Amino acid sequence: MKKAEAESARLLHQYGIEAPPVDVHRLARALGIDVQLERLDRSVSGMLVRSPSDDAAVIVVNGQHADVRQRFTIAHELGHFLLHRGRPVIVDHLTRAHVNMRDETSSLAxxxxxxxxxxxxxxxxxxxxxxxxxxxxxxxxxxxRQVAALASTFDVSEQAMEYRLINLGLRAAP
Ligand SMILES: [Zn+2]
Structure with missing residues (x-):
């Protein structure tokens, strides 16, 4: 199992979450992370800002984006929080372009x-x-209809669900 998969499973287990939809706001609170909805530039989905000592963090989410998009952004930033220590600021764009204030030359990393x-x-x-x-x-x-039903159950976009099904080998790539 990949590290990202293992970490997410560990987090769900730790907080006793056993069925969809996953409450990402609750998980953020449990980890001591403040989630703030802001009017951000349309191209920015969200950002993670944390103190150098890693003991305080804020996830800023573009409040103008659809709720399912916001949920995915919060989950994405939780991933950065748990997997990528030592990054004071991470800004995420819809295009997947990415700016890392400390380390912006390291595009491969x-x-x-x-x-x-x-x-x-x-x-x-x-x-x-x-x-x-x-x-x-x-x-x-x-x-x-399966994708629509699953997206509704898991409270994610149909696009995210479709992509997940392809990655899990449950559906052929288009
Ligand atoms: Zn990111």
């Missing part, structure tokens, strides 16, 4: 971190075994 944070977010909001058992109960539906 940066994109590796973005991939890990996205894996963390996807597996936190859509854990493999939950998705597998949920899709098994939707056998009677067409695949597009």
């Amino acid at each position: 940066t994109s590796t971190e973005e991939i890990a944070a996205n894996q963390f977010a996807a597996s936190l909001l859509m854990p493999t075994d939950w998705v597998t058992s949920a899709i098994n109960s939707l056998d009677h539906l067409s695949s597009s």
Whole structure:
């Protein structure tokens, strides 16, 4: 299991979360992270700002984005918080372009971190075994209705769910 997947599973287990939708606001509070909704530039999905000692952090989310997008952003920033210590400020853009205030020349490391944070977010909001058992109960539906039903159950966008299903090998890539 990848580290991001393992960390998200550990977090859900630690807080006794056993069914969708995952309450990312509750998880952030439990980790001592303040979540603030702000009017940010349309291209910015959110950011993680933390103290040098790692004992205080704030996730700022673009409050103008759809609720499902905000949930994914919070989960993504929780991934940075748990997986990428020692980064005082991380700003995330919708384009997946990424600015790291301390280390902006290291684009390879940066994109590796973005991939890990996205894996963390996807597996936190859509854990493999939950998705597998949920899709098994939707056998009677067409695949597009399955995606819509799953997205609603997990409170994620249909796009995020579709992508997750492809990554889990539960659906062929288009
Ligand atoms: Zn990021």
